[in-house]
Amino acid sequence: MTKALILTVRDWWESQPEQPPVAKVFLTVGAFTCVEPAGLQFAFEVQTQGTFLDGAELVIEETPLIAFCHACQAEYRPEIGRQYGCPTCQAPMDDIRSGRELKIERVEYATTVASQL
Ligand SMILES: [Zn+2]
Numbered sequence: 001m002t003k004a005l006i007l008t009v010r011d012w013w014e015s016q017p018e019q020p021p022v023a024k025v026f027l028t029v030g031a032f033t034c035v036e037p038a039g040l041q042f043a044f045e046v047q048t049q050g051t052f053l054d055g056a057e058l059v060i061e062e063t064p065l066i067a068f069c070h071a072c073q074a075e076y077r078p079e080i081g082r083q084y085g086c087p088t089c090q091a092p093m094d095d096i097r098s099g100r101e102l103k104i105e106r107v108e109y110a111t112t113v114a115s116q117l
Pocket residue numbers: 069070071072073086087088089090091
């Protein structure tokens with residue numbers, strides 16, 4: 001998972017006309033992806049050592065699991081591992097609106113400080 005993420009960033013970075021140092025990688029991780037942010041962060045740190053991403057910070061933004069109940073015409077937040085169905089009418093979760101994302105939002109370059117000579 002982390003490897004795929006790093007490869008994606010690298011492909012993108014290499015396709016850029018200039019390749020300034022990367023300061024931050026912003027990642028959106030849905031609560032329903034089974035990806036554990038802390039574990040991902042650690043793996044990222046370890047696996048980027050010695051690469052162009054060495055020292056870059058992985059910024060993870062978690063999105064909650066949100067489902068839509070067609071019977072109630074309402075969104076609700078299932079409780080992962082406990083209750084997935086609609087809390088109002090108990091209909092099973094069949095329309096997930098958010099929480100399955102796993103994507104690189106953007107990459108921030110290290111800004112070079114203009115020298116004051
Ligand atoms: Zn419902």
